[in-house]
Amino acid sequence: MHMRKSQLIVHQEYPFNAEPAGNLLRQSFLTPQQLFYVRCHGSIPVVDLASYRLLVTGLVRRERELSLDELRLLAPAHTVMATLECAGNRRKEFMAVKPIAGEVLWGAGVIGTANWRGIPLRNLLRAIGVQADARYVAFTGLDETQFEGEKGHFGSSIKLEKAFSPDVLLAYEMNGKPLAPEHGFPLRLLVPGYIGARSVKWLRQMTLQESPSTNPYLARDYKLFSSEITAQTADWNRTKPIEDLNLNAVITTPQEGETRVAGPIRIQGYAISNERTPVERVELSVDGGKTWTTTSIVERADPYAWCFWEVTITLAPGDYRLVVRAWDTSKQTQPEDVRTVWNFKGYMNNAWQRVNIHLACSTVS
Numbered sequence: 105m106h107m108r109k110s111q112l113i114v115h116q117e118y119p120f121n122a123e124p125a126g127n128l129l130r131q132s133f134l135t136p137q138q139l140f141y142v143r144c145h146g147s148i149p150v151v152d153l154a155s156y157r158l159l160v161t162g163l164v165r166r167e168r169e170l171s172l173d174e175l176r177l178l179a180p181a182h183t184v185m186a187t188l189e190c191a192g193n194r195r196k197e198f199m200a201v202k203p204i205a206g207e208v209l210w211g212a213g214v215i216g217t218a219n220w221r222g223i224p225l226r227n228l229l230r231a232i233g234v235q236a237d238a239r240y241v242a243f244t245g246l247d248e249t250q251f252e253g254e255k256g257h258f259g260s261s262i263k264l265e266k267a268f269s270p271d272v273l274l275a276y277e278m279n280g281k282p283l284a285p286e287h288g289f290p291l292r293l294l295v296p297g298y299i300g301a302r303s304v305k306w307l308r309q310m311t312l313q314e315s316p317s318t319n320p321y322l323a324r325d326y327k328l329f330s331s332e333i334t335a336q337t338a339d340w341n342r343t344k345p346i347e348d349l350n351l352n353a354v355i356t357t358p359q360e361g362e363t364r365v366a367g368p369i370r371i372q373g374y375a376i377s378n379e380r381t382p383v384e385r386v387e388l389s390v391d392g393g394k395t396w397t398t399t400s401i402v403e404r405a406d407p408y409a410w411c412f413w414e415v416t417i418t419l420a421p422g423d424y425r426l427v428v429r430a431w432d433t434s435k436q437t438q439p440e441d442v443r444t445v446w447n448f449k450g451y452m453n454n455a456w457q458r459v460n461i462h463l464a465c466s467t468v469s
């Protein structure tokens with residue numbers, strides 16, 4: 105696997121956690137699997153397709169164990185283009201405010217876009233038969249995790265109404281190819297518009313139930329607290345799990361600290377929002393946020409995918425602080441100051457992103 109992911113920046117070997125550099129990420133609108141970030145909390149299970157079964161349990165007509173072929177017979181396949189983004193994207197930038205303990209210090213590459221093909225969850229639920237008192241669908245993975253010293257499996261749950269939205273999939277393909285082992289082979293959940301943590305990989309069990317999952321990755325992780333809350337004061341039971349992605353924009357080229365020759369500089373990046381309030385425009389500042397230029401959105405695929413933006417600005421020699429911010433269709437923009445969004449878990453950083461570059465005099469006289 106490490107061969108296949110050789111272009112990625114590896115933050116951890118176990119659990120395996122890796123992301124691409126921004127300039128690579130920005131090369132294609134659909135992210136090739138070998139450039140797609142990997143976020144694992146435990147092992148990468150090796151699954152034998154012949155013996156693979158998904159357990160369907162809880163408030164259903166009858167509990168079952170289904171092979172991938174049996175699942176595929178229950179509902180026709182559907183393809184959804186969607187961006188997957190980790191709630192920890194841009195966590196590293198939080199470190200300038202206050203350190204964050206015990207988390208992967210991600211750059212801005214824990215995001216990627218794919219055509220996901222799979223079985224629409226709602227068709228599957230209809231075929232299986234859901235009891236009237238079911239309110240949530242909980243999922244667990246086959247991977248072995250350790251949460252605060254306790255062994256278990258990664259898991260999550262979504263509300264039944266989200267489960268019935270047409271684009272939630274049990275996905276088995278990514279960009280026309282079977283899922284790679286590290287992306288959840290043979291079957292993963294794909295919840296478009298939600299943070300990546302809700303898209304459980306290596307599905308082992310799906311349970312219809314009255315309450316949210318008690319899995320620690322839903323109940324005691326991936327929740328957003330305000331800046332003054334600490335690990336000691338956090339009340340996990342009174343805070344809801346993070347669901348929707350937030351509005352964000354990132355400069356992928358040039359990169360932090362880069363030196364270029366003065367003149368026309370092409371600045372590129374991505375922006376992301378959720379399906380209810382898509383990105384409306386992306387603005388760039390070359391003076392630290394005093395004045396702004398509207399960039400061109402060169403590629404987009406609403407409602408679930410990111411958009412690619414770019415702008416070319418002619419700049420004289422000197423030091424510049426590039427700043428980017430997006431606006432959405434509800435006329436909201438991102439927070440200016442990273443201090444206001446800092447949280448002890450380091451989630452959902454969507455403060456204006458800043459990139460410092462140096463433009464040198466041309467060597468030709």
Ligand SMILES: Nc1nc2c(c(=O)[nH]1)N[C@H]1C(S)=C(S)[C@@H](COP(=O)(O)O)O[C@H]1N2
Binds near residue numbers: 301
């Ligand atoms: N079973 C399982 N599913 C999982 C995870 C995991 O560790 N185990 N990580 C989650 C997180 S936090 C993210 S961001 C995405 C990452 O998906 P990817 O590695 O395919 O990019 O998977 C999610 N699903």
Ligand SMILES: [Mo]
Binds near residue numbers: 143189191192301
């Ligand atoms: Mo994540």
